[in-house]
Amino acid sequence: MPRSATVFACSACGHQSPKWHGRCPGCGEWNTLVEEARPAPAARAGGAKRAAGRALKPVPLAEVQAPAVARLSTGIGELDRVLGGGLVPGSLALIGGSPGIGKSTLTSAALGNLAAAGHRVLYVSGEESAAQVKLRAERLGGGALQVPIVAETDLEAVLATLEAEHPEVCVIDSVQVLYDPALTGAPGSVGQVREVAGRIMRVAKELGIATLLVGHVTKEGSLAGPRVLEHLVDCVLSFEGERERTYRTLRALKNRFGSTNEVGVFEMVEQGLVEVEDASERFVTEATRAPGSVVLCAMEGSRPLLVEVQALVAPSELVPPRRVANGVDRNRLALVLAVLARHGGVSLGTSDVFVSVAGGVRVDEPGADLAIALALASAAKGIELTQDKPLAAFGELGLTGELRHVAHADRRLAEAAKFGLDAVVRPGERARTLRDALRGATKARAA
Ligand SMILES: Nc1ncnc2c1ncn2[C@@H]1O[C@H](COP(=O)(O)OP(=O)(O)OP(=O)(O)O)[C@@H](O)[C@H]1O
Ligand SMILES: [Mg+2]
Numbered sequence: 001m002p003r004s005a006t007v008f009a010c011s012a013c014g015h016q017s018p019k020w021h022g023r024c025p026g027c028g029e030w031n032t033l034v035e036e037a038r039p040a041p042a043a044r045a046g047g048a049k050r051a052a053g054r055a056l057k058p059v060p061l062a063e064v065q066a067p068a069v070a071r072l073s074t075g076i077g078e079l080d081r082v083l084g085g086g087l088v089p090g091s092l093a094l095i096g097g098s099p100g101i102g103k104s105t106l107t108s109a110a111l112g113n114l115a116a117a118g119h120r121v122l123y124v125s126g127e128e129s130a131a132q133v134k135l136r137a138e139r140l141g142g143g144a145l146q147v148p149i150v151a152e153t154d155l156e157a158v159l160a161t162l163e164a165e166h167p168e169v170c171v172i173d174s175v176q177v178l179y180d181p182a183l184t185g186a187p188g189s190v191g192q193v194r195e196v197a198g199r200i201m202r203v204a205k206e207l208g209i210a211t212l213l214v215g216h217v218t219k220e221g222s223l224a225g226p227r228v229l230e231h232l233v234d235c236v237l238s239f240e241g242e243r244e245r246t247y248r249t250l251r252a253l254k255n256r257f258g259s260t261n262e263v264g265v266f267e268m269v270e271q272g273l274v275e276v277e278d279a280s281e282r283f284v285t286e287a288t289r290a291p292g293s294v295v296l297c298a299m300e301g302s303r304p305l306l307v308e309v310q311a312l313v314a315p316s317e318l319v320p321p322r323r324v325a326n327g328v329d330r331n332r333l334a335l336v337l338a339v340l341a342r343h344g345g346v347s348l349g350t351s352d353v354f355v356s357v358a359g360g361v362r363v364d365e366p367g368a369d370l371a372i373a374l375a376l377a378s379a380a381k382g383i384e385l386t387q388d389k390p391l392a393a394f395g396e397l398g399l400t401g402e403l404r405h406v407a408h409a410d411r412r413l414a415e416a417a418k419f420g421l422d423a424v425v426r427p428g429e430r431a432r433t434l435r436d437a438l439r440g441a442t443k444a445r446a447a
Contacts, residue, residue, distance in 0.1 A: 035191035075113025084258015097239030116143025122167040126177035174214040261301035280306040289386040292379030296371035297394040297412035304415035308358040311375035327357030343401025367406035370395035403427035
């Protein structure tokens with residue numbers, strides 16, 4: 001009987017089985033069997049007494065030839081910055097994001113710029129027809145219409161095209177729709193995605209093609225299936241934002257060629273995604289300055305960013321009352337509410353509380369605590385904290401009501417000063433506890 005070309009391997013213990021089981025016969029874990037291409041017989045002879053391969057000669061690192069490679073600029077400053085200064089030839093980057101966030105728009109625009117700069121590029125669209133991609137390219141303008149495209153989902157055909165065309169930069173949109181006909185799993189299944197990405201990687205590294213893989217994010221917020229991919233690729237970029245809002249942030253979750261601290265801010269407009277270079281300025285001028293509004297000096301990676309935190313406190317008819325957080329973590333809001341009640345004398349147990357970061361930005365750092373607390377206190381008491389300029393704040397709240405220092409205080413202050421916000425409430429000599437800060441905030445207003 002001919003042997004099938006694939007086996008099912010347990011992702012927990014490595015047990016291999018010719019057919020799928022719901023529970024691994026090896027380790028008893030549920031739902032861990034993944035279809036894989038059967039390894040070549042030579043590779044399976046691992047248990048032999050003597051190694052069959054030829055011994056290699058190790059080379060001291062100092063003698064390794066490493067020609068300096070020029071990075072390819074995508075012409076999108078924010079994207080280049082997040083990548084660590086541009087695309088590295090032969091590298092593999094994964095761009096993840098929820099549906100409709102603008103992954104295709106961003107990658108099309110990047111390829112358009114590269115094509116206009118005279119680089120050989122290729123766009124592989126598995127999700128949209130060539131006609132659909134053309135419509136987007138017309139909207140984007142620039143070099144987007146010069147980008148050669150193939151609309152294909154068969155992995156073999158895509159690899160053959162890559163070898164024949166030998167582009168410098170290639171976009172695969174998306175890695176989850178490509179499939180290897182040798183595997184029976186549906187496109188997007190873990191086995192398929194791993195096989196597809198692995199084979200694309202081999203070809204890309206061999207030919208020195210910088211490859212951008214587009215990946216979808218599942219409902220749980222992780223890249224679908226491809227947690228496996230995160231190990232394989234050189235960079236993992238995550239494109240975030242809310243679809244209804246225009247601001248989008250791009251951040252690196254992993255980067256073998258640069259820092260993971262960089263964040264790019266974009267805005268979605270008719271002509272595609274435009275970079276928001278001075279995001280702080282936008283958010284400060286848009287700040288409402290009403291009670292419940294405080295400007296937070298946040299750090300987005302290595303870049304300071306001023307964003308407006310808004311709070312609304314209203315009498316509740318519900319038990320327990322509503323706690324709605326937009327752009328901040330719910331647990332962080334719960335902590336701030338508890339500290340406010342216990343150490344700040346502002347008890348909101350019978351009120352609905354809404355907190356939102358303006359512009360659809362997400363802040364995920366402890367330095368946001370103080371700004372949230374001030375916004376809530378100001379909303380609860382109906383006191384405006386702004387004079388002619390909005391009040392700015394940053395700092396972490398400790399569980400005993402103390403204010404804790406956060407990283408990059410000087411850069412946060414410098415950013416606030418740049419936009420003329422002189423009143424900044426922060427942990428320091430004058431404010432050691434939340435109470436001090438609340439007093440300071442109202443005084444800053446009176447001054
Ligand atoms: N004419 C337009 N003007 C402004 N924005 C538009 C216009 N057309 C589309 N958009 C925006 O572009 C977004 C879709 O962008 P894109 O197709 O790049 O997203 P995607 O992340 O690739 O989505 P998918 O997951 O479906 O592939 C829409 O959600 C919308 O916000
Ligand atoms: Mg798309």
